[in-house]
Amino acid sequence: MKKARNKESQIVKILKEFKNGIDTNNLCRKYGMPKATFNNWRNKYSRIKTHQLQRIKELEEENRKLRKMYADISIDNAILKDYVVMLKNLIGACRT
Known part of the structure; x- marks a missing residue:
């Protein structure tokens, strides 16, 4: 995940993996991202559905x-x- 902007579907996928019990450290290592990025995503998007996330990105x-x-x-x-x-x-x- 070296791209500056990640696709909404990929963010949702990573957060779903976290909800399914995969450890934060393993996720960050698997996708090559800093923990801070993951924590920001989790705080911002954890309760949002994919279509809502897409709309938020469009509005941003x-x-x-x-x-x-x-x-x-x-x-x-x-x-x-x-x-x-x-x-x-x-x-x-x-x-x-």
Whole structure:
């Protein structure tokens, strides 16, 4: 499990193995992941069904995209505001 992002089905599979009695150390060794990652998954997803987990991942991805869009739009807005100020200064300089 060296990938940065694990598929929802794989997370659920690993958590099911844990619920079926496989030791945390063995699971982490089997899938090559740190205990901290497993514990985070267990805390976050232990009571969630596969379809709910998929929906959560979709919403997290949508949230990430929207945050990026907001950041891009904020930058564009700041640039446009600076441009308006510059134009006002130029127009003011031409009138005098």
